[in-house]
Amino acid sequence: MWRDAALVAGKDLRIEARSRVATNQVAPFAVLVLVLFGFALDPDRGILSRASAGLFWVAVLFSALLAVQRSFAIEAVDGGSDGLRLLGLDPAGIFMGKAAAVFVELAALELLLTVGVVVLYGVDLGGAGLMVATAAVATLGLAAAGTVYGALSAGLRVRETLLPLLLLPVLAPVLLSATRAWEVALGTSVDDGWRWVQLLAVFAVVYLTFGLVGFGALMEES
Amino acid sequence: MALAVQLRSVVALVGRFPALAGVDLDVAPGEVVLLRGPNGAGKTSVLRACAGLLAIVSGEASVLGHDLRRDRRSVRRHVGMLGHAGFLYDDLTAEENVRFVARASERADAQAGADARTGPVLARLGLGGRLRDVPVARLSAGQRRRVSIAALVVRSSRLWLLDEPHAGLDVEGRELLDELVREAVGAGATVLFTSHEGDRAAALADRTVSMSGGQVQVQIPTPDEPKTAVHVA
Numbered sequence: 397m398w399r400d401a402a403l404v405a406g407k408d409l410r411i412e413a414r415s416r417v418a419t420n421q422v423a424p425f426a427v428l429v430l431v432l433f434g435f436a437l438d439p440d441r442g443i444l445s446r447a448s449a450g451l452f453w454v455a456v457l458f459s460a461l462l463a464v465q466r467s468f469a470i471e472a473v474d475g476g477s478d479g480l481r482l483l484g485l486d487p488a489g490i491f492m493g494k495a496a497a498v499f500v501e502l503a504a505l506e507l508l509l510t511v512g513v514v515v516l517y518g519v520d521l522g523g524a525g526l527m528v529a530t531a532a533v534a535t536l537g538l539a540a541a542g543t544v545y546g547a548l549s550a551g552l553r554v555r556e557t558l559l560p561l562l563l564l565p566v567l568a569p570v571l572l573s574a575t576r577a578w579e580v581a582l583g584t585s586v587d588d589g590w591r592w593v594q595l596l597a598v599f600a601v602v603y604l605t606f607g608l609v610g611f612g613a614l615m616e617e618s
Numbered sequence: 619m620a621l622a623v624q625l626r627s628v629v630a631l632v633g634r635f636p637a638l639a640g641v642d643l644d645v646a647p648g649e650v651v652l653l654r655g656p657n658g659a660g661k662t663s664v665l666r667a668c669a670g671l672l673a674i675v676s677g678e679a680s681v682l683g684h685d686l687r688r689d690r691r692s693v694r695r696h697v698g699m700l701g702h703a704g705f706l707y708d709d710l711t712a713e714e715n716v717r718f719v720a721r722a723s724e725r726a727d728a729q730a731g732a733d734a735r736t737g738p739v740l741a742r743l744g745l746g747g748r749l750r751d752v753p754v755a756r757l758s759a760g761q762r763r764r765v766s767i768a769a770l771v772v773r774s775s776r777l778w779l780l781d782e783p784h785a786g787l788d789v790e791g792r793e794l795l796d797e798l799v800r801e802a803v804g805a806g807a808t809v810l811f812t813s814h815e816g817d818r819a820a821a822l823a824d825r826t827v828s829m830s831g832g833q834v835q836v837q838i839p840t841p842d843e844p845k846t847a848v849h850v851a
Contacts, residue, residue, distance in 0.1 A: 400722070407707070407718050414709040414753065475703025478671055482705065483722040484695030612691070616673075 397489040404485070404493025409500060411470055418501050422462045426505055429455040430512045444517040449578035452513050453571050456506060456538070460567070461560050463501050464542035467494050468550040477550065477615070487612030491543055495607065499539040506531050523581030526589045530581065533596040534574040540603035541566055547614040569599055620683060622647045622777060622808040623668055628677035630667050637663035639832035640677070650799065650809040652823035660832040661812040662702070665779040668810060670694045682776055695723070698775030700783050704766040708755035712745050712765045713737075715754060719769040735772050743768045743794070759786045771798055778802055780811035784818065796822055 412418045433451045437443045444451070471477040480490060513519045521527070545563045549555040573592040580589030623645035630638040638660050645651050653661040666672040668681050670690035679686035684693035699705075706715050713736060720732035740750050743764040754762055763786040770778065778799065784792045792815075799809055799822060813819035820826065828836040 403718065403722055407710070410714065411707055411709045470707060470709075473708060475701060475705050476707060478701070478703065479705025481671060481691075482669060482694050482697070482699055483719065484691070485722055 397486045397492065400485040400489025401492035401496060404480075404490050405496040405500075406493075408467060408470070408494060408497035412466070412497070412501060417466055418463070418505075422459055422466070422501070423505055423508055425462065426455045426459040426509055427512050429458060430509065430516055434516050445519055446584050448513045448517045448519045449582055449584065450571075450575045451517070452506075452509055452578065453534070453574045455509055455512075456502065456535075456574075457564070457567055457571055459505050460498070460502055460538045460542055461563060463498050463505075464546040464563070465556065465559055467498055467543070468546040468555070471550065481615060487615055488608045490615070491547075491607040491611035494546075495539040495543040495604075498542055499535055502535045502538060503531070506535065519582060522583050523589070526577060526581040526593070529593050530574050530577040530589070530596065533593055533600055534570050537570050537596055537600035537603060538567060540600055540607055541570075544603055544607045544611070544614065547611060570596060573599070620647075621645060621680070622649070622682060623810060624678070624680045625664075625667075626678040628667065628674050628679050630663055630672045630674050632663065632672070637672070637832055638667060638674075641829075641832065641834055643827065643834055645808055645810055647808050648803055648806060650803055650822060650824045651811070652819050652826045653810065653812045653829055654819075654826055655829035655835075659829040661829055662781050663832070664829070665699065665701070665781050665810060665812065668693075668777070669697050669699045669779050671699075696775060697777040697779055698770045698773045699779040699781070700766055700770050701781045702785075704754075704762050705769065706754045706762060706765055709753055711751050711753055712757065712761075712768070713740060713750040715765055716740060716768045716772055720772040723773040732772075739768045739772045742798075743771075744791075760788055760791060763787055764791060767795060767798065771802075774805075776807055778807055778809040778811070780809065780813075782813060783811055784813060784815050792818065 430451065434444060437447065471480060510521070514521060542563060545559060545566065549559045549562060552558055573595045576585065576587060577589040577592035577596070579585035580587050621644050623643060625641050625643040628638050628641040629636055641660065641664060643664065653664060655661055663672055667674055667679065667686065670681075670686060670693045673690065674686055681693045682696050686693065710718070716739065717733060717736045720736050724732035740746055745761070745764055745768060749757070749761065754765055757765065783795055787795060796818070803809060811819070827834055
């Protein structure tokens, strides 16, 4: 399984590096979302600073949709999905590989967006350990759930519009938990931030398990 | 000796449409069988069913000893398919596409061997030199077809399933494909293919099977035997 996962992840990341969709479209889109929130909310930065955690994770959520759509769009061209099935790879390995590639893309994007909220919203970074742990576990959940629902909608003609409809409600717990944890880390809220990280971990484990067990069936039905 | 392909009253659906409506077909190991018939006859569906890509809803189907009704995934590692689609990634180079297939088809401890096979196969298909490093999106249709053939060859499959394999190839490419098919058969592979190429396809095949309406209608024996039509339906 791990060999197959490495093959698929390497292939997906190479395609993204070559096509530059992530760097030329997804990353600018995410930064644009931050800028537009800045225009819409409060030019003097008061509200922006307090709401920065939520705005950050909303931007990540929208970008995750694009990353997942892209991950399965490359399999829709020239019979890629059939080609992948014909190779006889372990479906769990394919799931892990595709989720790993989405994870790496989102992690890179989150680094960029972190710089964005510091520069645009004037956020003082604190609680680095909680921030990094939250980002890691939340991104794992986003990648796992996104890959599951990406496979589910991959074979449909309306997949571009259906995927957000399916995925956004499912990812709402990630948005909520990651925002609460980051608010604690950034000092805009007093709470037990690690409790939210635990919830994120449960979400990630559920979707990783679901993907490992059910991805083969999803691929066959898509 | 066990048959490479054995289909008995096979029914398969594409959506709700019965693409295969009771197909009976036997293919012996090492045989080259041509499927002929009009558009919509079910030729491509037979190939997809044999590759484990199309679910069989009734009948009996065995490919290379794998029961397709019970587990159609396990056969895939042993078959190579050249379809209307090329199964290529536009943003990867010819070499990267073929190497990905070679590595995926090889055991984890034999990745070096997979990489070593890639270069010679690409060169054989006329994709050596600068062409190997060109993303396939920038290649011509014929060159893309050659990359797909290279990906097929590098797998060393036991069953080749070829859907209009000569389409998009120039004369030299068609000759080369026929040569590769004969070499694969010489090495023990079985070939099931569709083609609208008249004489070329017939010359390559040991046997011709005619299909229409999702069923096998007529089988014509090998060139060594008298080519009299045998009705099987």
